Amino acid sequence: MAALFSRRKLVIAWSIALAVCGVQAQTLDGPLTLVVGYAPGGSTDRMARLIAQQLSPRLGVPVTVENRPGDGGRLAAQQVKRSPAGQNILMLGNPAVMVVAPLVFKDAGYDPDKDFVPVSQVSSYDFALAVSPKLELDRVMFLLGRLWGHPEDAIFGVPATGSLPHFFGLMVGDALSIQPQIKGYGGSAPLAADLMGGKLPIAIDTVDSLYAQHLAGKVRILAVSGKERSSFAPTLPTFRESGLKIDATGWNAFFAPSSMPPAKVQLMAAAIREVMQDAGLRKASDALYLKPVVSTSAETVQMIKTFRQQWEPVVRRSGFAP
Known part of the structure; x- marks a missing residue:
C-alpha cells in the first residue's frame, strides 16, 4: 500500500511538473507590444486590439497595442526593425508596407525579407468595384458596355495613388480591356463622398470602406475581388461570377524583427493561431468586414510569395513613383 501511495505521489508530481512546464512554454519573459503603423480607429487597429485581448491570457503577459502612424506605415x-533582440514586439503589417513600398521607393528604410520574419497572417480583405447611383447600373457587364460607349467615364477613384486599390483598379482595367484614368483621393472618406454625390462615376476601394454606403443605397457595389463571396456580404457577386477572370485580396499579418530568437517567434505564432480560432473573435472580425485567417509562419511566408507574384508585375508596369 505504501509503495502504491508513493507511485501515486510520483505520478501527481510529474503531472504538476508537466503542467507547469506547459504553462511556462506558453508564456513570455515580459510584456508584448503590438505595433500598428496607422492611427487608432481603423480596421487594422481594431483587429490588433481584438487579438491583444485574447493573446494576453494565453501568453501570460500584458499585451498592448501601440500606434505609430506616419509615412503610410513605413515609419512603424x-x-x-531597430528593436533589440530581447524586446517582445510584433508589427501588424499589410501589403502596402511589406510589398508595395519596397517596390516604389528607392529606399523604404527597411528590407521586408532581411529585417522581418513573418509570424502569422490573421486576416484578409477584398476590394470592391462600386458605382455612383446616378449610373443606374447593377452589373459589371452593364458597366463595361457603358465604358465602351462613354470612355470619358472610365475614371476609377481610389483612396490614394500607390495604394492597393490603385493597382487593383489597373488589374480591373486589364480584365475589362480598357485603360482607366486613376484618380487618387486623400483617403476613403472623400472618395466615398464624391461617389455618393455623383462627382465620381466609379470607385475602387476595400469592401469595408464601401459596404455601409452600399447597404444604405448611397453607392452600388457591383463586384468584390475574393475567390468566393464574403460571409458578411453574401449578396455581393465576385468578379469571376460577373464574367471576369480576376481575383485578389489584401491581408494583415504579424511580423517580428529578424533579431528575435526563432523559438520566441514560434511561441507567438502558436498563440496567435489559437486566438484566431476563437469563435468570438471570428464573429467580431466579420463586424470589421475582415476575414479571419488561421496561419502558420510557413504558410504566411508562402502567402506573401504568391501575393508578390501576382502584384509585383502590376506595380512595376504602372510606373508609379511616389
Whole structure:
C-alpha cells in the first residue's frame, strides 16, 4: 500500500511538473507590444486590439497595442526593425508596407525579407468595384458596355495613388480591356463622398470602406475581388461570377524583427493561431468586414510569395513613383 501511495505521489508530481512546464512554454519573459503603423480607429487597429485581448491570457503577459502612424506605415516598420533582440514586439503589417513600398521607393528604410520574419497572417480583405447611383447600373457587364460607349467615364477613384486599390483598379482595367484614368483621393472618406454625390462615376476601394454606403443605397457595389463571396456580404457577386477572370485580396499579418530568437517567434505564432480560432473573435472580425485567417509562419511566408507574384508585375508596369 505504501509503495502504491508513493507511485501515486510520483505520478501527481510529474503531472504538476508537466503542467507547469506547459504553462511556462506558453508564456513570455515580459510584456508584448503590438505595433500598428496607422492611427487608432481603423480596421487594422481594431483587429490588433481584438487579438491583444485574447493573446494576453494565453501568453501570460500584458499585451498592448501601440500606434505609430506616419509615412503610410513605413515609419512603424523602420522603428520595429531597430528593436533589440530581447524586446517582445510584433508589427501588424499589410501589403502596402511589406510589398508595395519596397517596390516604389528607392529606399523604404527597411528590407521586408532581411529585417522581418513573418509570424502569422490573421486576416484578409477584398476590394470592391462600386458605382455612383446616378449610373443606374447593377452589373459589371452593364458597366463595361457603358465604358465602351462613354470612355470619358472610365475614371476609377481610389483612396490614394500607390495604394492597393490603385493597382487593383489597373488589374480591373486589364480584365475589362480598357485603360482607366486613376484618380487618387486623400483617403476613403472623400472618395466615398464624391461617389455618393455623383462627382465620381466609379470607385475602387476595400469592401469595408464601401459596404455601409452600399447597404444604405448611397453607392452600388457591383463586384468584390475574393475567390468566393464574403460571409458578411453574401449578396455581393465576385468578379469571376460577373464574367471576369480576376481575383485578389489584401491581408494583415504579424511580423517580428529578424533579431528575435526563432523559438520566441514560434511561441507567438502558436498563440496567435489559437486566438484566431476563437469563435468570438471570428464573429467580431466579420463586424470589421475582415476575414479571419488561421496561419502558420510557413504558410504566411508562402502567402506573401504568391501575393508578390501576382502584384509585383502590376506595380512595376504602372510606373508609379511616389
